[in-house]
Amino acid sequence: MALKTLGSTGRFGARYGFGIKKRVLKIESILKKKQKCPFCFKKSVKRISAGIWYCKSCNSKFAAKAYSPEIKV
Ligand SMILES: [Zn+2]
Known part of the structure; x- marks a missing residue:
């Protein structure tokens, strides 16, 4: 249980x-949870695999941290 x-x-x-x-x-x-996109700022980012994130809204795939879509600018 x-x-x-x-x-x-x-x-x-x-x-x-x-x-x-x-x-x-x-x-x-x-x-x-869906994460905030660093490009379009919409909450439509999903993790594909460790460090790879995909935004449904602006159709971008990007590399970030393994467990969060933050990217250092
Ligand atoms: Zn986006």
């Missing part, structure tokens, strides 16, 4: 410890 506080990391059960699951939860909540 998944605990409420564990969110998407509930699938790990009692393994791996709570500290690391909290970090995973933070990352996974970013991955699930």
Whole structure:
């Protein structure tokens, strides 16, 4: 049974410890939500794979951080 506080990391059960699951939860909540596009500023960016992001709105594929679409200018 998944605990409420564990969110998407509930699938790990009692393994791996709570500290690391909290970090995973933070990352996974970013991955699930659509992120803001650095070009058109619309929330339509999805992660394709680690570091590769795609914006549905302006049709741009770009490289950024593995777990967030921020890019340093
Ligand atoms: Zn865009």
